[in-house]
Amino acid sequence: MPASFRIYNTLSREVETFEPQTEGKVGLYVCGMTVYDHCHVGHARAMVVFDAFVRYLRHRGWDVTFVRNFTDVDDKIISRAAEQGRDPAELAQSFIDAFHEDVAELGLQHPTHEPRVTTSIDQIVDMIQRLVDTGHAYPADGSVWFDVGSDDDYGKLSSRKVDDQFSNPDKGSGKRSPADFALWKGAKPGEPQWESPWGPGRPGWHIECSAMAEKCLGETIDIHGGGLDLVFPHHENEIAQSECSHGDAPYARYWMHNGLLKMGKSLGNVINLRDALKAFPAEAIRLYYLQNQYRSPLPWDDAALPDALSMLSRLYEAREKAEAMEGEEPAEVVAKQLGADAMKVLELGRGFQKRFYAAVDHDFNTAQGLGFLFEVVRALNRFSNHKKARKRGGPVVAPALEAFRLVRDAFGIMGMATTAFHDEVKAKRLGALGLERSDVEAKVEARSQARADKDWARADALRDELVEMGIEVLDLSDGVTWRVKLASAEEA
RNA sequence: GGUGGGGUAGCCAAGUGGUUAGGCAAUGGUUUGCAAAACCAUCAUACGCGAGUUCGAAUCUCGUCCCCACCUCCA
Numbered sequence: 001m002p003a004s005f006r007i008y009n010t011l012s013r014e015v016e017t018f019e020p021q022t023e024g025k026v027g028l029y030v031c032g033m034t035v036y037d038h039c040h041v042g043h044a045r046a047m048v049v050f051d052a053f054v055r056y057l058r059h060r061g062w063d064v065t066f067v068r069n070f071t072d073v074d075d076k077i078i079s080r081a082a083e084q085g086r087d088p089a090e091l092a093q094s095f096i097d098a099f100h101e102d103v104a105e106l107g108l109q110h111p112t113h114e115p116r117v118t119t120s121i122d123q124i125v126d127m128i129q130r131l132v133d134t135g136h137a138y139p140a141d142g143s144v145w146f147d148v149g150s151d152d153d154y155g156k157l158s159s160r161k162v163d164d165q166f167s168n169p170d171k172g173s174g175k176r177s178p179a180d181f182a183l184w185k186g187a188k189p190g191e192p193q194w195e196s197p198w199g200p201g202r203p204g205w206h207i208e209c210s211a212m213a214e215k216c217l218g219e220t221i222d223i224h225g226g227g228l229d230l231v232f233p234h235h236e237n238e239i240a241q242s243e244c245s246h247g248d249a250p251y252a253r254y255w256m257h258n259g260l261l262k263m264g265k266s267l268g269n270v271i272n273l274r275d276a277l278k279a280f281p282a283e284a285i286r287l288y289y290l291q292n293q294y295r296s297p298l299p300w301d302d303a304a305l306p307d308a309l310s311m312l313s314r315l316y317e318a319r320e321k322a323e324a325m326e327g328e329e330p331a332e333v334v335a336k337q338l339g340a341d342a343m344k345v346l347e348l349g350r351g352f353q354k355r356f357y358a359a360v361d362h363d364f365n366t367a368q369g370l371g372f373l374f375e376v377v378r379a380l381n382r383f384s385n386h387k388k389a390r391k392r393g394g395p396v397v398a399p400a401l402e403a404f405r406l407v408r409d410a411f412g413i414m415g416m417a418t419t420a421f422h423d424e425v426k427a428k429r430l431g432a433l434g435l436e437r438s439d440v441e442a443k444v445e446a447r448s449q450a451r452a453d454k455d456w457a458r459a460d461a462l463r464d465e466l467v468e469m470g471i472e473v474l475d476l477s478d479g480v481t482w483r484v485k486l487a488s489a490e491e492a
Numbered sequence: 493g494g495u496g497g498g499g500u501a502g503c504c505a506a507g508u509g510g511u512u513a514g515g516c517a518a519u520g521g522u523u524u525g526c527a528a529a530a531c532c533a534u535c536a537u538a539c540g541c542g543a544g545u546u547c548g549a550a551u552c553u554c555g556u557c558c559c560c561a562c563c564u565c566c567a
């Protein structure tokens with residue numbers, strides 16, 4: 001029996017309790033990429049939000065069918081291909097491959113289905129035919145247009161009135177009304193095209209999602225997701241197409257929209273996901289998105305990923321301390337003997353799951369859920385300062401370790417072994433600063449020798465050189481280690 | 493102009509009427525050969541402004557001032 005959750009529904013503008021159509025099952029459709037370029041960090045937010053959402057629902061016992069499409073034929077693909085003298089299909093495929101590489105490194109799970117427009121032409125033509133047959137669409141000059149005036153419900157998702165939005169009539173397109181939109185675009189010479197009852201052409205942008213959703217999930221899907229910028233016109237048009245071709249069946253019961261990243265060409269801060277992944281661990285990028293509520297606009301600047309990496313390091317370092325703790329006694333006994341700090345860790349660790357579920361079940365509030373984890377971390381760090389924590393604290397921190405595992409399963413964060421995490425951070429940060437690991441280690445070793453010789457001046461000079469390079473040296477009680485400074489991250 | 497969403501301490505940010513959310517930065521302390529890291533303390537009786545409802549409001553109501561997004565391709 002899956003756990004109940006609540007989610008903000010753009011259709012009602014309220015947080016609602018999710019009611020499945022079929023007991024225990026969730027059908028989720030999320031608008032994917034138009035593959036004319038690399039996935040950037042803005043796309044990645046949507047990818048991560050819905051990936052984590054699916055993970056979480058599955059963790060909570062739901063049987064989720066997750067569909068995310070590719071738009072692999074489109075005006076932008078065609079014009080980009082023309083610019084580069086490439087074949088549009090080849091260009092689209094190359095960016096699909098690149099996307100798969102990028103999101104695999106980002107740690108995304110595969111959707112249940114990943115339909116493409118070019119392999120869904122039959123379903124698209126079929127849906128257009130149904131719309132033409134029922135009087136909701138009309139052919140003109142080799143294209144087919146959706147008749148917005150034929151749909152009384154048009155505008156219900158975006159609360160827009162047709163008259164307000166379209167004051168400038170298009171000329172020469174064959175459209176009856178400026179609000180009408182293309183279902184089928186008549187072929188132009190040299191462009192990709194398919195046969196249809198209305199002549200050769202290709203699908204319009206909106207119809208593909210309606211057709212692919214129907215193909216993979218049936219007439220009514222449980223949750224339709226996508227970026228907030230797609231509400232109008234894309235999702236509004238999807239509703240119109242699907243509901244007019246389905247009779248009474250609603251298209252989607254819940255509409256879930258993620259907020260956008262504050263980035264854009266005008267801000268000059270558009271970063272490709274693969275470039276971000278070169279400089280930062282995937283989990284830091286995931287954490288950056290999930291530490292904010294998914295509906296809020298999210299700032300994007302040079303400090304974003306360094307900050308997220310700081311947070312992530314704090315989590316890994318705390319977990320490492322907890323993992324190192326030993327002991328076999330009953331947790332209560334140890335906690336009582338070691339004092340209030342031990343009691344606090346035990347208490348917060350044991351209470352974590354309930355608080356975490358409560359937060360995330362309420363409109364997928366990952367930020368609050370992670371906030372609770374940081375409370376556990378603070379208590380854990382504090383407890384770890386106790387002399388006897390290392391030898392006897394194991395049972396006390398066991399529930400805290402369970403909390404880390406829960407976050408790993410639910411969000412796909414904290415999934416690495418500690419050493420692997422530190423290695424990845426070093427490799428990526430050194431790469432970003434243009435440093436060789438062997439050079440850094442040689443200098444660190446030289447400094448250790450100077451320290452052993454009590455040549456403090458030389459040791460400090462070497463340390464200054466390292467700091468200058470962007471490396472900070474940590475003299476811990478059990479040895480010397482080093483890390484790449486995060487504050488010097490300028491290139492992200 | 494239309495539609496929607498916001499304004500919470502130095503910055504980011506959660507908050508589902510009533511117990512210190514959280515993160516980052518800064519300053520002081522513990523620690524250290526000196527640092528760093530970690531921990532502790534402070535900045536924090538914060539909620540745009542003005543009224544109202546309530547025993548009690550960041551949270552509800554009304555008014556008001558700003559900001560942002562979308563309305564053209566966008567995640």
